[in-house]
Amino acid sequence: MVGSMKRRALKHGFILVLALAAVFLSGCRTKQAAEASAVPDAPAPGRKLIIDTDTGADDASAIILAARSKNIELLGVTVLVGNVDLEQSAKNALAALELAGSDARVYKGSSENADGRTIEAFSVFGGDGMGDADLIHPRRSAEEKDAVEFILETVRQYPGEVEIVALGPATNVAKAIQRDPETMKKTKMIWSMGSAGLGPGNASPVAEFNVYADPVAYKAMLDSGIPITVVGLDMCGGEAQWTDEQFDELAEANEIGKFVAASFGKIREFYAANGSVGSVMNCDALAMTCVLFPDFIQGTIQCHGSCITAPGETCAQVIFYREGFTYDAVSNDFDYNVTLVSQVKKEDYFKLYLSAIR
Ligand SMILES: [Ca+2]
Numbered sequence: 001m002v003g004s005m006k007r008r009a010l011k012h013g014f015i016l017v018l019a020l021a022a023v024f025l026s027g028c029r030t031k032q033a034a035e036a037s038a039v040p041d042a043p044a045p046g047r048k049l050i051i052d053t054d055t056g057a058d059d060a061s062a063i064i065l066a067a068r069s070k071n072i073e074l075l076g077v078t079v080l081v082g083n084v085d086l087e088q089s090a091k092n093a094l095a096a097l098e099l100a101g102s103d104a105r106v107y108k109g110s111s112e113n114a115d116g117r118t119i120e121a122f123s124v125f126g127g128d129g130m131g132d133a134d135l136i137h138p139r140r141s142a143e144e145k146d147a148v149e150f151i152l153e154t155v156r157q158y159p160g161e162v163e164i165v166a167l168g169p170a171t172n173v174a175k176a177i178q179r180d181p182e183t184m185k186k187t188k189m190i191w192s193m194g195s196a197g198l199g200p201g202n203a204s205p206v207a208e209f210n211v212y213a214d215p216v217a218y219k220a221m222l223d224s225g226i227p228i229t230v231v232g233l234d235m236c237g238g239e240a241q242w243t244d245e246q247f248d249e250l251a252e253a254n255e256i257g258k259f260v261a262a263s264f265g266k267i268r269e270f271y272a273a274n275g276s277v278g279s280v281m282n283c284d285a286l287a288m289t290c291v292l293f294p295d296f297i298q299g300t301i302q303c304h305g306s307c308i309t310a311p312g313e314t315c316a317q318v319i320f321y322r323e324g325f326t327y328d329a330v331s332n333d334f335d336y337n338v339t340l341v342s343q344v345k346k347e348d349y350f351k352l353y354l355s356a357i358r
Pocket residue numbers: 053054055056058059082083167168284
């Protein structure tokens with residue numbers, strides 16, 4: 001049962017990833033990235049980002065979005081197991097960065113979750129997480145330095161400035177918190193693509209894949225005292241899904257678009273085979289859009305986020321207790337530790353993405 005739940009979670013996660021990846025995949029081995037214009041209107045020039053990722057196609061599309069932005073400094077990319085195994089995760093991140101014209105370095109982290117389990121690397125994004133479209137030929141390699149050490153060194157170097165965009169399981173982040181909690185409290189913000197938000201899950205009816213892959217780590221992150229903004233699955237469906245016609249637009253846009261489109265090929269096949277024809281989710285790039293374009297966010301709710309770690313049907317569910325609401329039957333003495341994104345401009349999502357890669 002756990003296996004089937006995981007598969008479902010992965011499938012949904014992958015579906016999102018695939019949408020982005022498809023745009024990429026159609027064949028981008030050249031460097032037209034340099035010709036594309038940078039992400040417009042990103043605020044607060046000089047923001048310092050680390051992307052933490054289990055690089056499947058949707059992660060790769062998010063990495064490219066950040067790498068194309070003029071107004072953020074991408075300090076590094078830390079990778080871990082999740083949608084794919086650790087080595088593939090590193091290769092996919094490197095390929096995405098190179099395509100986008102970024103020299104940001106890649107650091108390898110966790111190959112198993114906080115319980116010591118090896119996360120099942122089933123991917124609806126294809127065996128390489130990128131649509132099995134022969135897209136991944138990075139020229140560079142990952143650094144020797146461990147991902148967790150890189151995160152800690154970077155936060156020490158820029159106290160109060162570093163924003164971590166967590167697009168996979170929370171394992172690397174939780175290890176950094178465990179190793180040096182005081183340093184990690186100097187993180188400016190963790191942006192988490194994780195949880196079902198206020199909607200249904202994909203790993204199980206109540207759990208989303210990134211949390212399901214390592215609920216112990218997710219709980220450690222929520223309980224850390226670090227400011228956290230969560231973008232859940234409930235922000236990624238409906239009008240935010242990328243349609244077949246939009247994938248065609250991507251594939252025709254430039255080499256980056258071709259790459260993303262091709263990387264999503266397997267995800268689109270998976271969606272279609274499972275009765276969802278015509279569009280797919282891409283949660284990781286949507287979360288990155290929230291990071292880069294604050295006006296894209298139309299509503300947030302301050303919450304206490306509580307992650308269930310006990311085995312059973314509700315494992316990896318994240319319960320959000322809303323600030324300002326008095327619950328009748330539970331304590332209301334909460335630490336409101338999460339800003340939950342509750343509304344985004346879904347109709348603008350694809351347009352923003354396409355503009356950013358051009
Ligand atoms: Ca991911």
